[in-house]
Amino acid sequence: MSRTVVLAYSGGLDTSVCVKWLADRGWRVVAFMANVGQGEPPAIAVKRAKAARAARVVVRDLRREFVTDFIWPALKAHAVYEGKYLLATALSRPLIAKHLVAVAHEMKAHAVAHGCTGKGNDQVRFEVTARILDPRLTVIAPVREWQFRSREEEIEYALRHRIPIDVSKRSPYSIDRNLWGTSIEAGALEDPWVEPPADTYRSIRSAERAASRPGYATIGFSQGVPTALNGTRCEAVKLVERLNALGALHGVGRYDLMESRVVGIKSREVYEAPAATILLEAHQELERLVLDRELLHVKQGLAATYAELVYSGLWFTPLKAALDAFVEETQRRVTGLVRVKLFKGTCQVVGRKSPHSLYRERLATYSAKDQFDQRAAEGFIKLFGLPYEGTRKDSDQ
């Protein structure tokens, strides 16, 4: 009896060829497809996998788990890699890997496989996660091993083996899409000086063609989790989908950046992340209203560390769990409403309120209602500056 491998299968050219490549090497191939909101119906992909000699295709809808167990924790932590990347692809990988391992257990498989190249981050994320969750599983990465030197050779191989691929639909880019955003690479984007051509962005309108009037949304948070939109409770997946559509209409959430990969190279990346952009702005603003200064600052300092863990595929690690526990503790007060205004590519918070607000108008006001004791400031400043008196000499200018 042949041994079983479970392959993380997307339905695209690479993973379809992976199925055949593994089957040719004597593996019984189970193709595992995760629905993380990429929006393509799996029917054609399933057919393709079967044509490539997959013994079974397992499809799972992971959208809800993706939002509640991966996206919300990252949102609460304000995870943004190198100040710009909202981590859509990076967040989906540990989830897919977790289920890949679970399916491997169900199928009594000896190995798991993925279709990532040897120079990206995704191979790191899949393999590190698989090894953390079950070090006994062998990991196979056909794309790192096989002999194809170009896409053309791969297409030729697929056609020769009657794997039904749609060559006409092929975009010049490598695209990875899920609920939290779309990652677009390669093609003309490989020259960092070249402006992304008009066909780069998949869903978000350009600022020039965005709606001519501003749009507004009011997001309700409870303990850090977005739970309502415009005054009505909204289920997690729906909420993200609706904000993606709204942001796209107003040109919100386009990114073009240079990125430092785990494997040491710099790459040029283009992203679309409308809902992520809106929710992050809103969540950050609510925290500014409800968290005391020291807690806010320490939390801000940890956000970059959290993002690096996510980016590097270290989701299921002790440090990540410890940071989650800290972040969770900070979210007790993060309940309230944030109103955002979207217009021609911008997303601005224009209103915020919370039962836990630390804002006191009677202390902040410059009107006659002022109750702030301004005379108390004098003594405060004397002692606040005291440690530094005498630390500079006259000559120090």
Ligand code: ARG
């Ligand atoms: N650079 C991004 C990341 O590492 C995006 C990867 C996108 N993958 C793809 N197949 N296009 O998270």
